[in-house]
Amino acid sequence: MEQQQNPGQGLSLPFMKMHGLGNDFVVLDGRSTGELPAPAVVAAMADRHFGVGFDQLAVILPGENADARLVFYNADGSVSAACGNATRCVARYLLDESGASALRLATDHAVLAAEDAGNGLTRVNMGPPVLDWQSIPLAADIDTLHLPIDGDPVATGMGNPHMTFFVEDVATVDLERFGPEHEHHPLYPQRTNVEVVQVVSPDEIILRIWERGTGITLASGSCSCAAVVAAARRGLTGRRVRVSVPGGVLEIDWREDGVWMTGPTAHVFDGVWRG
Structure with missing residues (x-):
């Protein structure tokens, strides 16, 4: 051999x-x-x-x-x-x-x-979020706040592309299947990170993550930032949010000069x- x-x-x-x-x-x-x-x-x-x-x-x-x-x-x-x-x-x-x-x-x-x-x-x-379809990038001129995909996700760029879904209970999502299925969605020519978010309150969310090119991770800074930007744009949270991920807690604060992560x-x- x-x-x-x-x-x-x-x-x-x-x-x-x-x-x-x-x-x-x-x-x-x-x-x-x-x-x-x-x-x-x-x-x-x-x-x-x-x-x-x-x-x-x-x-x-x-x-x-x-x-x-x-x-x-x-x-x-x-x-x-x-x-x-x-x-x-x-x-x-x-x-x-x-x-x-x-x-x-x-x-x-x-x-x-x-x-x-x-x-x-x-x-x-982490800098200002990218909200226009060409810069994320997406493959077509689409409303980034409501993608034409089952589950009505949000598209965001944080230097890398993101697709954020809001669900009732993140624990019920089969991320091993759901993540790669959406990472390679044709709307994202460079593939995408995939987040599933459960909104707890206007200043707290629970997040699970599928990272492009890696898979399920215990945390992700850019995914946490993208999730908060998406939630704030939808009016589900404010712009300063406690993000609980499997590995712990990040504080995300979307300010005028960018998205700060602590x-x-x-x-x-x-x-x-x-x-």
């Missing part, structure tokens, strides 16, 4: 394992080299049985007009322009490293402000990937 070739063979990559509410990441510090991993290496590292395992991978690069630049990958090796919880994790690492109380991080979506929120919490401004982070361990 032919032995399967390791796509990362010969590599030696120091990494950090971090998570925000169980939404876990591998973080590579590429500030000294400026190098990015090949998609096949990312996918190999993401394997929870034969690799390290993660929901997303983030690379820290030197920043122009920012303290650092971040590049994000999904577990399947595809690139994402945004990843909220990974941004908070990297921000916490860089804040601790520098001793600063605030910094700016450049992403493919926008330059994001991050700050120490006190009590071990980190706050990031929550805890954890640096779990350091390691070296040897292919």
